[in-house]
Amino acid sequence: MSKTCLLGRAAAIAACTLFGLAAPASAETFKLKIGAGHVPAGLWVQTIRDFYMPRLAERVEKETGHKIDWTPGWGGSLCKIGECLEAVESGLLDMADVHVPTEPAKLLAHNFTFFAPFGSPDPRVVAKAVGEIYQKVPQLKKVLEDKYSQIYVGAGVVGSYGLITNFKWDKVTDLKGRKIAAIGPNFAWLQGTGAVPVQSNLNEAYTSMQSGVYEGWVMLAEPIVSFKLNEVSKQFLEMDFGAIHTPLLTINKDTFKGLPANVQKIVLEVGAEFTARMGEVTWQKQVESVAKLKELGVDVRPATNDMRVEYAKQLANVPKVRFEEINKAGMPGEVIYEYIKTLKAAGHTFPRDWAAER
Numbered sequence: 407m408s409k410t411c412l413l414g415r416a417a418a419i420a421a422c423t424l425f426g427l428a429a430p431a432s433a434e435t436f437k438l439k440i441g442a443g444h445v446p447a448g449l450w451v452q453t454i455r456d457f458y459m460p461r462l463a464e465r466v467e468k469e470t471g472h473k474i475d476w477t478p479g480w481g482g483s484l485c486k487i488g489e490c491l492e493a494v495e496s497g498l499l500d501m502a503d504v505h506v507p508t509e510p511a512k513l514l515a516h517n518f519t520f521f522a523p524f525g526s527p528d529p530r531v532v533a534k535a536v537g538e539i540y541q542k543v544p545q546l547k548k549v550l551e552d553k554y555s556q557i558y559v560g561a562g563v564v565g566s567y568g569l570i571t572n573f574k575w576d577k578v579t580d581l582k583g584r585k586i587a588a589i590g591p592n593f594a595w596l597q598g599t600g601a602v603p604v605q606s607n608l609n610e611a612y613t614s615m616q617s618g619v620y621e622g623w624v625m626l627a628e629p630i631v632s633f634k635l636n637e638v639s640k641q642f643l644e645m646d647f648g649a650i651h652t653p654l655l656t657i658n659k660d661t662f663k664g665l666p667a668n669v670q671k672i673v674l675e676v677g678a679e680f681t682a683r684m685g686e687v688t689w690q691k692q693v694e695s696v697a698k699l700k701e702l703g704v705d706v707r708p709a710t711n712d713m714r715v716e717y718a719k720q721l722a723n724v725p726k727v728r729f730e731e732i733n734k735a736g737m738p739g740e741v742i743y744e745y746i747k748t749l750k751a752a753g754h755t756f757p758r759d760w761a762a763e764r
Contacts, residue, residue, distance in 0.1 A: 433471040436665060441479040442503040443487030444608065447632040449691050450562045450653035450684065451480055454503060457683050458560070458655065462676045470668045487607055491656075495554045500661040503562070503653045508607075510590035512554070514728075515737035516546055516654060520591035521728040522746050524718055525648030526754040527566035529692060532649040533685025535748045536561045537678065542748075545738040555659045560677030562653030562684040565692035566646050567592065570630055571622035572615065572639045574705070578717050585620040587611065592624050594728075595647055598720040608633055615639055627695035628688070636702045644696070644708045645717065649688065655680060711757065718758035725760040 440459065442451045455478065463474040479485070485493035490502040491509050506516045519525060519536065526532050540546055540561060547558045575581060582600030589607060596603045604620045608629055614620055615638040622639065623630075624647070630636055655677060662670060700706050709717075725742045732739035746761050 433473065434666075435473040435475050436466075436669070437475045437477065438500040438661070439477045439479070439484060439498075440501040441484030441490060441493065441499050443482050443485055443490055443505060443508065444503070445481035447629070448608070449628055449632075449688060450503060450564065453562065453680065453684055453687055454653075454655065455480070457687075458676060458680045461679065462673065465672045465676060466669055469672060470666065472666065472669055481609075487609065491554055491556075494556045494656055494658050497658055497660065499658070501559070501655065501657045504556075504656055505652055506654050507590040507592070507652055511735075513549075513654070514735055515549065515732045515739070515741055516651075517591040518741045518745050519648065519651040520594070521725055521742045522749070522756075522760060523595055523647055523721060523724055524645075524714060524757050525650075525745075526749050526752065527644075527646040527649055529563045529565055529649040529688035530685040531749070531752050531754065532651065533561075533563045533681055533688070535745065535752060536563060536651045537681045538748055539741060539745055542744055543738050543741045546741065549737060550656060551659060556656040557659055557662045557674075558677075559655040559657050559673060560680035560684075561651050562655065562681065563649050563688055564652050565626040565628050565688050565695070566644070566649045567595075567624055567626050568642055568644045568647070568709075569622055570625050570635060570639045570704075571641045571643075573621060574641050575643070576713075578713075578720050584622060586622040586624060587614065587620040588624045592647070592650075594721065594724045595624055598722055599717070611635055612638060626692070627699055628691045630704075631695045631698050631702075636699060636704050640704050642699055642704050642706045644706065646709065646714065649692075653684070714757040718756075721758075723760070723763050726764060729764075 444451050446452050446455060459476055466472050466474050484499055485502055488508040491504040493499040494502045506513045550556050550558050578599050584601050585604050586596055586601045587604045587606040588596055593603045606614055611633055696706060729739040729742050743761060
């Protein structure tokens with residue numbers, strides 16, 4: 407090789423170092439299969455598809471010279487609801503939204519936002535708090551890695567939950583005997599109210615509401631619009647149960663270890679960007695969805711503070727009960743109170759002081 411070529415190569419390497427770019431001996435294309443049990447009507451799936459995936463591919467190519475080749479599968483085509491954790495664990499998928507409420511036992515501790523009822527209704531606040539919690543309580547990541555062979559990438563949020571029903575109600579006692587759908591961990595938001603909780607999921611919500619399998623849903627505004635539940639129920643009470651961490655983006659541990667270090671770094675950095683992005687887009691969608699519900703003829707009413715206080719009093723001491731349950735399962739129960747403390751530090755006030763009742 408001539409001296410000129412050597413100098414040219416040295417200059418190229420120096421330029422890459424100067425601008426923080428890698429100079430791999432040979433660029434590779436990494437094929438990654440990614441999935442979710444829900445369809446892209448869910449904002450979290452949209453954000454994975456339209457933000458995380460292209461953002462990761464763009465940064466990897468620009469900063470390392472490598473490429474990402476995605477094989478996506480949504481709506482259960484690669485992993486069904488409640489099976490995505492296992493799909494990533496087995497290597498059937500490289501990445502997935504494992505959706506924590508669909509794994510109420512295995513990911514009990516990761517459902518911590520459900521166990522602090524009436525948390526902040528602002529998804530931006532909650533996304534920031536959840537991102538902090540995964541750093542403050544490293545045992546959450548350890549559970550994923552040690553038990554289920556996957557690495558935490560990012561945590562998404564959904565908007566603040568309320569109650570959509572096909573009947574009007576004003577007092578907690580009006581819920582007595584009514585069949586209300588919920589998913590796993592938010593059953594606790596119904597226990598003590600007299601309502602009859604029914605396990606369900608969004609993919610079957612429309613037909614179940616229409617046929618009378620249940621009379622309402624513990625639900626947030628955005629999926630009511632995207633899954634057209636407004637066509638079968640016309641009452642939505644904004645209870646402000648809180649914006650909730652449900653999407654959890656993970657990557658198979660062996661897949662992750664098989665990536666170059668500089669690509670691994672970008673996978674995790676874009677995961678943090680995904681968490682922040684979900685807070686912003688969820689807030690925007692929440693505002694738009696509430697307005698859309700009103701346009702569609704749904705009677706949207708905000709619950710008064712007195713109603714929230716009355717409702718919260720009817721519930722069991724959810725944080726304490728779950729704290730003990732999580733600890734018994736060998737997971738970090740303290741995550742619940744750490745989350746409550748984090749929200750309080752951000753300026754949120756609960757209608758019931760859960761921390762004082764430990």
